Amino acid sequence: MKKFFTILGITILSILVLLYLAFLFVLPRAVDLNKFKPDLQKIVKEQTNLTLDFDNPKITTTPLLSAGISADNIKIKLPDGSEVIGA
Numbered sequence: 001m002k003k004f005f006t007i008l009g010i011t012i013l014s015i016l017v018l019l020y021l022a023f024l025f026v027l028p029r030a031v032d033l034n035k036f037k038p039d040l041q042k043i044v045k046e047q048t049n050l051t052l053d054f055d056n057p058k059i060t061t062t063p064l065l066s067a068g069i070s071a072d073n074i075k076i077k078l079p080d081g082s083e084v085i086g087a
Helices: 002-030 033-048
Strands: 051-061 067-077 083-085
Touching: 002 051, 033 051
Parallel strands: none
Antiparallel strands: 051 067, 067 083
């Protein structure tokens, strides 16, 4: 019985390690956020009346199991026509 629990524990731990590594390395490369860019721009326009434009969106993950989105050349156009440019 002790051997069974040892094997079960090692199996569960191995699965958790594989899921953790998949979160860190596979998820950011597997999801293409460019497919969702028009939807995101539409939602921002409807909800805030701002025009949003950005390049190269990607998912970023950290070892502390947090995830976020980063993008390049972020530009926000206000309703009065002025523009806010992000890095």
